[in-house]
Amino acid sequence: MRRTVFVLNGPNLNLLGKREPEIYGAETLADVEGACRQAAARHGLDLRFHQTNREYELIDWIHEARDKAAAIVINPAAFTHTSVAVLDALQAFAGPVIEVHISNIHRREPFRRHSYVSGRADGVIAGCGGQGYLLALDRVAHLLDAARPMAGGQG
Numbered sequence: 001m002r003r004t005v006f007v008l009n010g011p012n013l014n015l016l017g018k019r020e021p022e023i024y025g026a027e028t029l030a031d032v033e034g035a036c037r038q039a040a041a042r043h044g045l046d047l048r049f050h051q052t053n054r055e056y057e058l059i060d061w062i063h064e065a066r067d068k069a070a071a072i073v074i075n076p077a078a079f080t081h082t083s084v085a086v087l088d089a090l091q092a093f094a095g096p097v098i099e100v101h102i103s104n105i106h107r108r109e110p111f112r113r114h115s116y117v118s119g120r121a122d123g124v125i126a127g128c129g130g131q132g133y134l135l136a137l138d139r140v141a142h143l144l145d146a147a148r149p150m151a152g153g154q155g
């Protein structure tokens with residue numbers, strides 16, 4: 001059975017490539033999505049890739065992932081630092097969750113150092129640019145492979 005991964009992006013990430021390029025780089029979100037699709041195909045994963053500027057929409061996708069996704073890769077953007085509601089939604093999801101930040105949030109303003117989402121994430125990647133998403137997909141594939149029952153009933 002093919003495994004589906006939701007890659008979810010929070011507010012202002014639609015402006016990637018135009019917004020503060022000295023922090024977030026020149027890559028657009030469409031570039032990131034294209035690279036994620038290639039990585040997912042390599043790993044035999046189905047991908048759903050979304051971005052929203054609305055907190056409720058991010059929460060609704062996390063709820064949808066409960067039935068439809070084996071794992072979530074999420075860059076909650078500014079909601080990282082503000083949203084107990086996004087944390088609560090992720091707590092209700094059973095599979096692996098990898099939190100991604102394009103920039104190194106620990107090298108920036110102090111308010112970015114706290115992440116509500118890290119309280120649930122199985123892994124956190126920050127400061128690796130758009131490549132962070134690909135690292136997250138590598139990790140998700142590894143975790144899902146490790147959780148898969150072995151063919152032939154051994155192990």
Ligand code: DQA
Binds near residue numbers: 013078080101104
């Ligand atoms: C971000 C870091 C957040 O602090 C910020 O609000 C974002 C993007 C990142 O990818 O580096 O919008 O999540």
